[in-house]
Each structure stands twice: as structure tokens, then as C-alpha cells.
Amino acid sequence: MAATWVVIVLLVAGLAFGLAGLGGALSAGPQQAATPAAATADASVRADPVSGLAWVELAALPPEASDTVDIIAAGPPYPYRADGETFSNREGLLPAQPEGYYREFTVETPGADDRGARRIVVGAGGEYYWTADHYDSFERIRR
Missing domain, CATH: 3.10.450.30 (Microbial ribonucleases)
Known part of the structure; x- marks a missing residue:
């Protein structure tokens, strides 16, 4: 039973971490999005x-x-x-x-x-x- 809880906690933590990273990417405006070096130099x-x-x-x-x-x-x-x-x-x-x-x-x-x-x-x-x-x-x- 304890092992099940550990797995659940790890899954929730991993999911939260992944969504936080995804949320940051979704909320970033176009000027904050990662761009290739050539495009940045051109800009x-x-x-x-x-x-x-x-x-x-x-x-x-x-x-x-x-x-x-x-x-x-x-x-x-x-x-x-x-x-x-x-x-x-x-x-x-x-x-x-x-x-x-x-x-x-x-x-x-x-x-x-x-x-x-x-x-x-x-x-x-x-x-x-x-x-x-x-x-x-x-x-x-x-x-």
C-alpha cells in the first residue's frame, strides 16, 4: 500500500511539474517564445x-x-x-x-x-x- 502511495505522489509531482512547464509555454507571448538564433539576429x-x-x-x-x-x-x-x-x-x-x-x-x-x-x-x-x-x-x- 505504501508503495502505491509513493507511485501516486511521484506521478502527481511529475504531472504538476510537466503542466507548470507547459503552462509557462502556453502563457508566454510570441515575443517570449524561443526563436532560432538566426531569427533573433534578424529581429x-x-x-x-x-x-x-x-x-x-x-x-x-x-x-x-x-x-x-x-x-x-x-x-x-x-x-x-x-x-x-x-x-x-x-x-x-x-x-x-x-x-x-x-x-x-x-x-x-x-x-x-x-x-x-x-x-x-x-x-x-x-x-x-x-x-x-x-x-x-x-x-x-x-x-
């Missing part, structure tokens, strides 16, 4: 080391984004009153900087009857960020 190339945001090529963005970059380079006056205003980074998705470091610019959305949700945010250090969803997410623009 580090795609992320800006300062912000941790994915890089996006300017040429891969809608053509209106390139138009906005040209407008920024030309300087004021800008087409929209809010262009060139301070972007406060309240969402905390960009690297922390003092107030006034970031400026926002409208990227026109064809067919929209307002400014739309697309913006380019420019840092005082010359870095450019893209958001297509009104600051819910960002990518770092590689120009």
Missing part, C-alpha cells in the same frame, strides 16, 4: 536599438509620407495649423525626452475629410517616427 536588425521600435523604410510607407518628409525639410509654413507643434509623447511609446523634443506632422490620408490618423513625429535629434493609427503604435523611419 535585432529590424529594431531600432535606441527606441526598440521596428524600422520601416520611407519608401515602404504610403507616398504621402514622403511628401510630408519633403514638407518638413522645406520648413514652415506647413499645410496644417497643428503641424510642427509639440508632440508630448503621453503614450510613452517613443524614447523619453524633455517636453518640446518631439514635433508632429500630418500625413494626408486620401479621401479623409479631416487630418486623418497618420502622422510623422520628428525628434530634435533628427529621428523620424511613423504612426498610421494616431499614436497607438510607432515605427522608426529609415530614410
